[in-house]
Amino acid sequence: MAKKYQIEIPDSAFKKTDFSMNEELSLSVNHKQINIRPINVSDQLPKINIFWYVIPSIILAAIFLAFFSARKINTVPITGDDYSIANGALILGVCSGILSFLITFIITKILGKGPSKDFHWRSLPTITIACGLIITFSLSAIFWLFGQMFKDARFDIYTATAFIFVIIAAINYIMINLALTLSSGVITNLLTIMIIGGMLFSMLTNSKRDWWRYNFSFLGTAKNSTSLQFNITLIFTGLLMIALVDYLFVNIQRRYHGYKIQVLRWLLIMLAICIASIGLFPNNPEFHVLHDRISMWLVYIMLILIVVIRWVLPEVTKQFLVISYTIGAVMSIEYIVFKLTNYLSLTAFELFEFGLAFSWLLLLLQNIENLAQFGQNLFVVKLKPVKDDTN
Structure with a gap:
């Protein structure tokens, strides 16, 4: 018969969990470590109410539709125009994403719930701006790619509004989830994505294709059309x-x-x-x-x-x-x-x-x-x- 073992944990450790007495838990062994967690995997995931990210998306998509309808614009290009899906998604998506992150972080910080309680308030502006920049770089790169793949493509305003709704909803969900799961590992990933993504974006979109003949620092000089993005990437x-x-x-x-x-x-x-x-x-x-x-x-x-x-x-x-x-x-x-x-x-x-x-x-x-x-x-x-x- 296999041997059985009993684990005794201190009360200070038990209080850091949401376990209740006599609750059945699951145990897993991974890389010589024992992990004890709730049986239902869903209990470990952040609870994000669908209304938190859908309702703001509906409101902003309605604003997008009203804006284009007021100007009697019937078709909207993907990129290449001041009134395009790319610019609409960029402006509305960045603003909505930043607000979603800020509101979620502040509420959980005040209530003392979630990982945000372990972060200082002084870190909030830097993390928030970094998230905004990552959204900006990501959307710019995606729509730049779409612009290359679907040149001169245009959509009616209702289809364009549907695209805007989906993009904003996805961004809101990601940013709310980010605020609820923030950790040092997540910030390290943000740092990596930001510096590598910002540099790649600057390399791809700068006006001089032979920039590499000069030096790496050329990407941040006034001679490069995307120097602002490159320098902001380094600063943040x-x-x-x-x-x-x-x-x-x-x-x-x-x-x-x-x-x-x-x-x-x-x-x-x-x-x-x-x-x-x-x-x-x-x-x-x-x-x-x-x-x-x-x-x-x-x-x-x-x-x-x-x-x-x-x-x-x-x-x-x-x-x-x-x-x-x-x-x-x-x-x-x-x-x-x-x-x-x-x-x-x-x-x-x-x-x-x-x-x-x-x-x-x-x-x-x-x-x-x-x-x-x-x-x-x-x-x-x-x-x-x-x-x-x-x-």
Whole structure:
């Protein structure tokens, strides 16, 4: 007969759940971890009332229809016009999505329900603007693609209104769900989507197809038609990273203390400030020297982080150290090859360095996120074998 075991958990841990006494729960084992949760999977998902996102969508779609009807516009193009589905979806979708996120976050924060209660109010503006920018970039990229696929396509105002309704409803649902499931992992994903999506969007839509012949920083200069999007991406990526670091280290300091944690925190904040400053001071003639120096400061801070990570990151694994030193060595070799030979162009060098640095930064944030999560929700439990009374 198989052995049975009993798990004893402290009362402080039980109070953090919504379980009731004698409730039947499900247990799963995943990656050598035991997870206990409600039997119904639906109980773990955020409850989003259909009216929360459908009613605002109906109202905004009605405004869209009334606007075009008042101007006696019978057919609406997908893109390429001031009065298009793309512009309508962009304006109404961004405004509606931001309001949906804000209202949901504020209500759950005030009521003390959901993950938003663990975030500071000072993080709300940065996260909200970042979400708005991601919606803007996503819709712009999607409609740019549709414009290439369906050139000169037009729809009657009722079909166009139906498209607007579906788009706004989808955006509202996503933003409400985002506010109800916000976490450090979600913010890391937002940061990744924002910086990569913003840069790809700027590469695809800029006016000079041969921008890569100059350098990576060219995307942020006045010579590029999409420089504003590129620079805003960098600025709010830095601000979003500061919000993420702030959230993580508030939680991590509940378990880990000392000056080493503060050194790691301020190095990451300085790194985020450099990222934002590169967007704030683009590589235009008036900012060229400052832009180059900030870029070098960013590289120096990255190298300092890689060197000191052994001492400032609690419970650092040997695997992460090997990855860190390998990436640091590759970045150094690339720098030497770039300086001493003509093998790498400036754009190729910058893209390689950015890819390696950003990959390592995501790994570091993931390690810190795990420490913060365990530091906040770590409890001592007892596992006891249960005696079989039938024997």
